[in-house]
Amino acid sequence: MTFNRHDYPNDLLLRLYRELLKPRLIEEKMLILLRQGKVSKWFSGIGQEAISVGSTLALKPDEYILPLHRNLGVFTGRGVPLGRLFAQWQGKETGYTKGRDRSFHFGTNEHHIVGMISHLGPQLAVADGIALADLLDKEPRVTLTYSGDGGASEGDFHEALNVAAVWQLPVIFLIENNGYGLSTPSNEQFRFKSFIDKGPAYGIEAVQVDGNNVLEVYHTINRLAEDLRQNPRPVLVEALTFRMRGHEEASGTKYVPAELLQEWATKDPVENYEKWLLAENILSETARVQTRETLKQEIEKGWQESEAAPAPTPDDARELADMYAPFAQPESNPPADGPAPEKRYIDAISEGLKQSMERFPELVLMGQDIAEYGGVFKITEGFMAEFGKGRVRNTPLCESAIVGAGLGLSIRGKKAMVEMQFADFVTCGFNQIVNNLAKSHYRWGQNADVVVRMPTGAGTAAGPFHSQSTEAWFTHVPGLKVVYPSNPHDAKGLLCAALADPNPVMYFEHKLLYRSLSGPVPEAYYTTPIGQAALAQEGSDLSIITYGLGVHWALAACKEMEIKADILDLRTLLPWDSAAVGRTVRKTGRVLILHEDTLTGGLGGEIAAWIAENCFSSLDAPVRRVASLDTAVPFAPPLEAGFLPQQRLREQLRALRDY
Incomplete structure (x- = not known):
């Protein structure tokens, strides 16, 4: 393996070495802890560290990176505290997801990292949005996002590259081509020769690098990032590498030919760079040993910190609250100066x-x-x-x-x-x-x-x-x-x-x-509160709970049939207003739930179940549901009219009124 230092100073070369060695040593410890049952799952990046480390150090600290399973070097390169990182992997309270997700399925805005979800492809489009924001704000930044060769088969890959090309977004799409998607080799994933063949088809530049050469990765990404900050556009970078362990540890590597593993073992990114530094007298043997010992101590300290951290305690109120960002809708009522147009x-x-x-x-x-x-x-x-x-x-x-x-x-x-x-x-x-x-x-x-x-x-x-x-x-x-x-x-x-x-x-x-x-509709800006239902009509005969076009069907039917009904317009379907539903049920004792959606699995079933559980003693008749047929929506107007629930609404109203 040939290294070109490009006149980079020794301190940068040594920093690259420390950052390259750190994830390798962490992985070695994680594999031991996995066998001890202290970590539930591990996706090894051994053999691929040069990509994460070289590309991360090539960017500015405030530029976002969107990594995948095998990009530990992104997190360590950005200085994510090891105690919190280990706690994340253990599902501890002090982890970035409070035990709600594992591995690298998290983000940290403090370190400008957006973690993956298991579906692999979607983060590529998120990178587009981050880059678009920078472009709109005229901020000279780039965004870096990773994809594996297997994940690049997903439609999200195509969509993200196409949008970035059309909008000229400063995104570096870095493809880690390690030859396998889990156990499926490249020749069963795609028919093109290499990923750089894809660039011209999207109208974007494409570059190929030796993904095991940390200096080549660093230099390439550094050069591209400097250019893209001034001349925004997307670039596709293919990093050729190999995964030396299984997709995750339980998978093993039996599907990989032994000679292929032997060939790539000679291209180990850590060993080769370390040998070159020693040969060039940039790194001394004493410094090599000391660096390893210092990093091991740092890793052990982080591990002990995570071990001491508490496991998460179930708290229903907190779990429910954290599904949403806190927000109190401010009062925003239009001025009442005459009738609205x-x-x-x-x-x-x-x-x-x-x-x-x-x-x-x-x-x-x-x-x-x-x-x-x-x-x-x-x-x-x-x-x-x-x-x-x-x-x-x-x-x-x-x-x-x-x-x-x-x-x-x-x-x-x-x-x-x-x-x-x-x-x-x-x-x-x-x-x-x-x-x-x-x-x-x-x-x-x-x-x-x-x-x-x-x-x-x-x-x-x-x-x-x-x-x-x-x-x-x-x-x-x-x-x-x-x-x-x-x-x-x-x-x-x-x-x-x-x-x-x-x-x-x-x-x-x-x-x-x-x-x-x-x-x-008032001319001025105003808001209608999310989560609050409203009565479209008041009456005492029965209650119709509905929304959308169903409100107008209900109004017309009640007028035609001379039914005095409470017609509750839900307005918000999630979260729906259970208090308003409870009030109208207790008021009339007879309830019909109406929606245009098909019957089976519609929201009406959920509301009916809630009424049965919470308002049963107030009911004078069984709760009825009226909805569209459980079919696809037909085209011909007579068929569509039969599909929709208007006629069945009248039948059910009559039955409910007369019960």
Whole structure:
């Protein structure tokens, strides 16, 4: 192995040595502790340390790095205290996730590190968002994110590189090509010769380095980072390396040919660099021994500190509270100086979005066709001219990458609104929402200040892929908030509240109401409290609990059937207002739960169960549910009318009233 010092001073070369040796010595101790049962699982990076160490030291301390399983050198290179690091691996209270997650599944803003989730690919898009924030703020920084060769087969890899290329984001995508995805060799993962072949296809520069040569890695990343700070753009770096141990220790390496292990053993990054330093008289034998002893003492001290740390104690209140970033919605009521003007549902949404853009200069809008075109429903028409293309951004067709970028913006202190062109398309970004946005605060205290707007619902003869009600997919996910306004006043107020809230909010807006429903909407900025239901109508015969278009179905049916009902508009589906539900149930004793979503697994089942558990003695009749058929949404208008619950609503109301 040939080392080129590039006129770097000895103190830098020796620092690289110490930082290269440190994760190796930690790993050697961890493997012993794993066999002793003091660590539950270990992903070894032995043989790959030069990549983490060289790239980390090449960046500035305030530039973010997004590592993977085998990047211990990132954490040690950034000076993460070993006591806390070991406590993290043990699941101790003093670990970065308080025992809620393991390994490197955590982040630390203090050290500008964003840890992975198990799905491997999503952090690449988060890097895009961090880099976008720096670009918008005109901060000359780069962001570095890692991917393995196996993880690069995921769609997130393509989406993140494509977005970075289109937006010219200063991201270094570092691919650790170690030849295997767990046990699957490269020739069963992909057919191209090397990852640098991918760069030109995305219109980006691609560089290949010897991933076992710490000086080559350092020099390459250092040179690229200096350039990217001045000339922002993404770069793909392929680091050729090898994993000397199993994917994780239980996997072993029996699937690896013995001669391949022997070949790569001669390329050990620590041994080769140490030999070169000794040969060049940069490192003395005495200093070599002393360095190892000093590091071992530091490691042992950190281990003893973590051993003494307490195990986490279950605390239901704390666990529930930590799912969300603390936030108290400030009172924001519009001035009552005369009647509010009538506005369409769609115009109320647009106005709330515009006023929030004025109120929060850190808010960035992202979505397909939302800039010059104004979105397919024209909600953001004129926004780009007023706020600029930096804050009103057309995106490629890549829902996962854009949601991930929203989290990256949050990490840099910004807000994001992501528009799904149709709620049906959210499936392409589902993982980012339920595993990244929803869990980030619980796992490591990082809020996800992202609102995902969801044009939803049937009634427009748009068929199975533009008409689905998808809200129940998200009401099952702690860490998210889910709102669904039924009228223009709440459409504006709830959107303003969602954009003010630092937590991830799924905002559902019914397409059929866009231009068909008008109502009074104050001109001034205001918020409608998230988590509070409201009575759309009061009555004593029975209670209808519903939301969205269901409110209007209920109003029409009760008027036609001359039923005096409490019609409770939930408005927020997570967290839903159990106190308001309890009040109306105890008032009337007869309850029907109505929603457009299909019956099985819908939110109505959860509310019905809660009523049975908490209000059984107040009931004068069984709780009834009315919903759409348990089918896909059909296209033809007669079939769609049969799918939706209006006719069944009348039948069930009659049965409930007469019970």
